[in-house]
Amino acid sequence: MAYFDFFRNNIENKRWDTDCIRGSCYEMCPQAEKKLREKEKLVHVLEVVGSTRQLVKSYSRSAADSNIAIPGHLRPFPVLKETIHYLLLRVTKRTDVTVSCIYDFINDRLRAIRQDMTVQRLAPDECMQLLEPMIRFYVYFGFRQVHKILCTSPLSEFDPVLNRKYLLECMKWFLSCCNDMMTRDNELTELISNWTINNADHRLICDRVLVESLYLLCNLGDMHPLYRYLSLRPDMKRAPLLRLAYKMAIANLHGNFVKLCRLSEKLCPLTYCAFYLHLPTIQRRGVSVLCQAYSSRQGRVPASAIARWLALRSDECAASLCRHYGLTTHPDHSVQFMKADFKTDVHPTELRATASIRGVSVLCQAYSSRQGRVPASAIARWLALRSDACAASICQHYGLTTHPDDSVQFMKADFKTDVHPMKQDVYVPDKIKIPIQDILTYRSDDGMIY
Template identity: 30%
Template sequence: MYVSPTSPVGLCLDMCSERERREREQCGRIHPFEMQKGQSNRRNYGKGSRQIADPGGTVKEYSRPAAGKELYSPRDLRPPAILLKTVQYLLLEIWGNVDEKDSSSLSLAYSFVFDRLRAVRQDLTVQRIRGTEGAAILEGSLGFLLCAPYLVRDLSLQVYCATLHSTQVRESFAELMECYSKGGRFPRQAEFQALLLLYDLGNMNTMHRALQLPHSIKNATEVRLAFAINRSYLERNWVRLFRLVHQLDCLQACAFYRHLPDCRNQIIRTYTHAYSSRNCHFPLTKLTSLIAVDSPFQASNKCKRQGLVVISGECEFVVFHKASIKDVDLEGPGREIQLVEKKKENLSWAEIMMGQEKFTG
């Protein structure tokens, strides 16, 4: 572990200090996940009821720095082992038991885990913890941050702010890369170098930095695949890009997920110019495969949305005509059965976030 000699050292051996827990009890700021068993399920629980926290299940909440306010007393800061324990608890115990088909349950869990992981990174940053222990904490946090946009895609803007979420992803990646730069043994370094390349698809600065990596990391299978996908994107070779995307595992697919709408729009525009003719009918089933959507119905909708004509019948065809295509705002990413969900196989989302190798041997 690398710790700056001038940084404070955490002394809190719980996921939340006793001082904060008591303060939040008095202010009524105990989250339902933190209440003593059974309390949050009472139907008559209201504003007049005193909230009682479960000491073993209360997790430090994120607090914004304020001028003249000392937020970072060593008694409130958690050392690396406790921060890692907190990440594991949030993913395996909280997220691992959420009903992902229930929007209210999903909303409650997302807001809680997102906020508490933000507080974890805050403790990490204040203590300037880097190296192997810092990396393990950030890797677990990033597992959640990369998967969550797929899982909470249908939640309201009040619950899931894509801009704030993306900011946390980028800051976490930046700190993780700094941890790696301190040297040490990082079993998941190649995996996360590849994830960054996929998340920052087409970013020349990210690619240039990755090209400076040690030979053993740069030539790892997952990094080479991520480089190949970036190269296909920059060359606008969409057919090759989607062929390579099929090779991604579940976590990698989640990192790439946000780029799908743009890549699909681009391939449709490319084919519209390449095959532009009112007499050229392109099989819809072939296009469905090329853009890696789950059904011809989805492919048809994407074409129609961009102004193209889809001819119905025993076989459906797309008429690529460049005079018909129109500029449209990108759709938000939707459900992906082939590219994401089937790759999860028998693992839970919590297990995907924590790292597949921990559960598959």
Template identity: 30%
Template sequence: MNGRPNQPRRGGGRGRGRGQQQKWRPQHQHHDGEHWESRAGGSETDYSEPRGGQWGNEQPDRWNQRCEGGQRSLGRPPPQHEHQHQYHRPQRDNRHLPDRDKQQQNWRQRGDQDGGMTEPNTQDTQHQRHNNKRTQQRQEEPEQGVQPPSEYPHGTCLTMCPRREIQDREAQCRLHRFEMLAGTEHDRKPKADPARMVKEYSRPAAGKDATLSSDLRPSAVLLKTVCYLVDEIAASTTLQPWSEVYSFVFDRLRCVRQDMIIQRSSGPDCLAVLERSVRFLLYASYRLCGEPLQLYDPKINDTHLQESLSWLLEGYRLQDEENHDTHTRGTGMEDGSSQSEEPEEETSRKTGVEVGRHGRQNGNREEFEALNLLYNLGCARVTQHVLELPAHVRSSHAVDQALAISRAFSERNPVRLLRLAGRLDFLQRCALHRHLPVCRRHLLAIYSHGHSSRNCRYPLPHLATLLALTESQTQRLCQAHGVPLSQDAGTGWVAFSKAHFLEKPTGEGEGEGEGISCADAHQKEMRKEAEVKVALIIHGHG
């Protein structure tokens, strides 16, 4: 407070002199010609500026203008936004104002004439113009990250490894021993063998252009590289240990898939590469099961196997759709009606696509659909995918057998599952093997509760047959789960008891979480595999 609460503040608005206080004085007259106050019982100071600094700032002198006709209504002056049209704003001389103020003043006057048009905001207009310009640029520019198919890079490297990478790795001593020139392995700086060099995988880095055509290999060269890795490296009996072989082949196959992704490869060569990659990863998951993490990581192997399987199955679907459309156009069939009697063999010769009885290309789709279901046993998404397959794929022997095993697994019938598993071929058992320990544990749990009796004994050889194990392996498995065993007249007996059964087995060593190691459980299958060459298995002939 300024010490004078009952006195008005000094000073006025813009253009007022010091000490000059201008008040609004109504000039209305009564009908009898005498002046009277605007409010009943009020004085002229009722509409003066606020006293005692109650409002903080002065109110603008808005009501000092006379209304049209020189009359004002009784009571408080109406708000400006409600009766703006009743007041007249005098014209002002703009000659003494700057250009920008003149423009704004002209807009105000135009607004009064047009009935309320507001003053343009210069900053809003600039932002709007900028946004419109950016929108037009975005529409004109091509979308970043998704290029048209014509702009995808195409590889021109016709060797398994680009020449520049061979020189760099040789100079930096980054050659694998499988790629060194014979006789220079023990030298201070080994030499590279161009015939054995394979492009290694490298992560994308900032400033590194991975789309150079000279560093990318076409699909035919990629297939040739994969065949070399399978025949000369993975199937070699002289390159040991096999865990090192797996590490080398795994890295080079990863680089092959990287080149395919950059080039958006598709077609028969792409599918052939993915087929061999999936078979190799399945075989490795079976052969290296139970190895230390330093030598084999099952999680990483599973991730790459799932990605390759998804890519391969999607390629099969697209290829079948394309071949079906080609077959339909070639035979003139539309909406199920045939307009041409030309045989399918003639159509296949003209279109260059081998068409089968169902208008599709003969391939290995049934094999890998079954492998996908066996490897992801119990997965609802994969089971739904298989049930939605075309009839000619779903009714094949491999898929039908995989569906039977999946049904037994969902019904918790381990006896039937293990019996059906014995009819699978080697690669299908490789896909199913990681689910077998769980099935064996379920079988022991069911028998421990169903045959739990003091006077009941179950023959050990028969139980070993049900578990698809040897008698020694069955004994170790029963001991790990707490199932009592007995020996009578040279024959082993099992005394099931639900009180002694242990859900979590007690393993004595690493990799023996189920009572027996994976390598020990695979001895029987590995003996069968020794009769078949690894190259034939990966190429799909085993």
């Protein structure tokens, strides 16, 4: 049973304030676990700070012969809150390990926190304060890791499906707590205002407007978040960020990709991270619509217009995207749309990074020869690359020989199978290029939205 389902059962039975187990561990890691992990040499590298060790309770599945409901092993709410603060605002500053290592460590420790929350049956208001920072974490690192995978890293380092599962679990739990608080008190404004802490020193806060906005943007195409928005209080629906997210959800529902991409320019950093994961699919749908609207053997559409409509940063990116879906581009930076040319079997997230390694590998099998050469222009066209130089560079990256006449010699034996896909030019807006501590602590109304 998921934490959220277990929590809902407690809420329905009104059991969060009766017969509850209260934790008595006032450290981030129980003493028994500390001794065991130090003895078995299970201390994580991120738990070593200089010459000291700062252990954080790790997640462990409940077994038939184990008891996880021991007060001395459970951390009360204040300790859980400080633990989240430590994980998200201090551990994330570490630069001596990879981002994947940081993500795996924090994710495991956050699962342990949710386990403690469930066993103790914390009150809804306390759960909300703990879940909101977790939601920020999963949204931001979901974007960061998926973007990294599209550029350089193998998929085995990060599971976006599992990350989304944890995100939705935390999000639904948070919103369920909101509903319960509204039912009990009929007003949440005063409570949330008490959670708003001056974040000049990077203190975590609880921002319901931000979570409601993320719920809309993480589930574009789903009707339930739209129904939820319509049921919110009028003052909350008037919040700029939430209203913007609602307009984007409606634009997506209507298939208006131009309006959707234009509105995305106003998003704050974290909500843009949530929207970014939908962008390849939106762009694919946009190119498909343009093929229907502008299909002609004589007419052409400027790449600059396509870049503006589909939230692309340059004409070259627009032309490259269209080539990726099988369309013809011309030297004057224009695109010829033909319904028959559009490739319906190309996956939107198969951006050049992972596609290139497979493509070059296939070409090595097909054109392996000591005499024959393949023009770089043909390779660029086949792999949806923006120039002949880019095609030659990728082939060199995988160990193949290039020649001054912009041709490539393919040899099976030369192909390097042990190198990562070459990093491609994937656009990241400047609004996301800010310290993670700022993204995890800003308020939705602090002026960072527009």
